[in-house]
Amino acid sequence: MQKFQPTRIERGDTSLEIQWKDSYCSELSYRFLREKCPCAHCDAVRLGKDPFHILPSDDFFDNLRLVDIQRVGRYAVRLGWSDGHRTGIYTFQFLRELSESAPKTPDVC
Numbered sequence: 001m002q003k004f005q006p007t008r009i010e011r012g013d014t015s016l017e018i019q020w021k022d023s024y025c026s027e028l029s030y031r032f033l034r035e036k037c038p039c040a041h042c043d044a045v046r047l048g049k050d051p052f053h054i055l056p057s058d059d060f061f062d063n064l065r066l067v068d069i070q071r072v073g074r075y076a077v078r079l080g081w082s083d084g085h086r087t088g089i090y091t092f093q094f095l096r097e098l099s100e101s102a103p104k105t106p107d108v109c
């Protein structure tokens with residue numbers, strides 16, 4: 001679906017900017033993206049299935065950087081974080097849905 005095709009993905013200081021084919025524009029903060037990480041591990045943490053996991057502090061998010069973006073086929077990207085976490089594969093559709101539900105909507109891109 002054309003709506004879910006990004007034309008440009010750019011790494012900002014604290015957020016990921018995505019320009020979409022239908023000229024919609026997203027700005028997703030790294031904190032928000034990481035909190036929504038779709039990998040199995042983070043999923044388990046969010047559902048409270050891992051009682052030994054300590055939830056990350058604000059400090060953790062302040063220092064968190066996106067260090068790598070890898071294209072996965074035609075439909076997704078894998079995000080690599082400064083703490084070494086890189087199992088989250090974000091489909092374009094997921095990113096688009098995230099940005100439409102994000103607390104902050106950008107004015108322009």
Ligand SMILES: [Zn+2]
Pocket residue numbers: 037038039040041042043085087088
């Ligand atoms: Zn994860």
